[in-house]
Amino acid sequence: MSGTFVGMPAFPKAAHDAVRNKTLRGNLRHATHTIRDKRARAVTELEDWARLREAGKQIKDHTLRHLDRYLVQLEEAVTAAGGIVHWAADADEANRIVTYLVKATGETEVVKVKSMATQEIGLNEALEAEGIHAYETDLAELIVQLGKDRPSHILVPAIHRNRGEIRDIFKREMGEWGRPAPEGLTDTPAELAEAARLHLREKFLRAKVGISGANFMVAETGTLVVVESEGNGRMCLTLPETLISVVGIEKIVPTWQDLEVFLQTLPRSSTAERMNPYTSMWTGTTDGDGPQTFHLVLIDNGRTDTLADQVGRQALRCIRCSACLNVCPVYERAGGHAYGSVYPGPIGAILSPQLRGTESEIDASLPYASSLCGACYEVCPVAIDIPEVLVHLRERVVEGGPVTRKGAKVVLKPAKGHAAERAAMRAARWAFSHPGALRTGQRLASRTRRLHPRSLPGPGQAWSASRDIPAVPAEPFRDWWQRTHGGKDDAK
């Protein structure tokens, strides 16, 4: 994945700093609670929500199971409709392809629709290194780009900024990039949106190359779908002469009819709307309407490695709605930056370590960035069992084992720093298989309870720094049971 986040500290360190930022916590709390209640109302409107969710899950699972077939079918359909399909095994290859395609047009600037895939591969930085300026046109992406900031939410990358901060960024930075912010700009959302409209319009009108991702690709027809709100997507998809769409291979659905499920579940899950303001669908090129050259760049970049994991592959069902972020108690407090990835929140905690591997400190810590409360699973419109995958990845971090990296099977060593945990588990295994020793140990613990420390020494210190040590009862349960029931139920 992108180099943007290389060298990020592990989640606990980053989260520790983030929760002390009162503005950040206030902004996140306000935004996530606003959307949480609205989403619940939007979902309640559809009495068949559970069935739509199940169908969405089945469609995605079926697609992943036959992904090779659908990729080939998609390629044929897009090609037949006048598009050109490219394949990129990793981020570097995708960036090389896009850079080459932009250079071939002779242009040195491009307008971009918000796209997770291009953030994941670090496309803007790669283009900039080749002298090509990429302008983000989604309002939140614009705020992040102007503020020289990093995204912290899948849907609303600037969720960590409040209106006052956004006004300050606009006033300070817009002039550097093009049309300055209007005089006397206030912090009302309508005025801020108007400032973005004025600032970006000149870029839309002169753009010759647009770059997008896609929410869905229909294999049978070759149709791409972009779901958006502001109209910046429509600008980038229809005004330029050349359109380059960079899309992860898991974004396929088999048939046109399948859109009937996701066009109902995605808007309600992400912005809590019955329908988002604008959805664009295009199939290759259309004579005289929109870009006359269309390139589709299909990227793997860790997706096939994720597909090889029997438990973890369900993460590829994700339609990037961000409902799991908005309900997550950990995300609400720590914020998106602490996850050290363009994919924050619960889905990021299972996606990033799979796409990138668990070798780095941040990726090895992400499966632990959760209380396993399960709220993310409840709201997921494609029923990804995020807690299940988190536990699976924790096991992989601690125990190591076989994984797939860049298409090859390798065996991971157990991660460093979990030696105490492994020793404790080995001790527990031994104790539970030796009842006599367990009984003696429990009685000893009960009798010495007044002497127990409030925090653990040595390697246990980190664990007890943020947790209370469970109090040991005055009498072990088994002794109590023997004393009060006298084992009389054993006779049955």
Added chain:
Amino acid sequence: MSSRDLILGRVRRALADVPQDDTPYEQAIDRAYLREHGDRTTEQTVDLLAENLADYRAIVHRTDADGLPGLIARLLAERGSRTVLVPDGLPPQWLTEAADATRVPDRAASTPHELDEIDSVVTGCAVAVAETGTIVLDGGPDQGRRRITLVPDHHVCVVRVPGQVVSSVPQALERLTPGRPQTWISGPSATSDIELDRVEGVHGPRALEVVLVSEE
């Protein structure tokens, strides 16, 4: 090896553990969800469309074929529109009373800057979805190129009711032809990017007026 073959090979190896399953796709998915929500008369479906369009800040008008030219003329006059974009196949009688606005044809050669100078656009639509308050354009003769309903700041969209109205998203997709370029529009452009609260009016037309014209 090409990256195409590399990726397809990785996919196949990744799925080596999955048992063979040749269930035809039509039978593989449990589509137990509803084709539409609720039980409504045709009239109620049109009312629901009007209600949901208005809920997302589209301005809704209702008229019949005789009243349509007068209504369109009034909407353009109220905006002070001096120029109006017209798709090739727009029924000429719709604009017979809009004498003050200069008609600008939808041409492939027009530049985006030229479109930006135009005040309004009048189109028909392909289908409208009541449950979501959505109008769908598919580049038909009375709708024109995608960009003409994007760059001008005022869009008047005529929906023939009840003929062009469906209840639900599944019913809309059944009516549409996949290969055509489509734009699904639900209210004027909006954003939720500031504190996750919806604000209308960003890059697309800030005024969307939908005229429901009854067919006799």
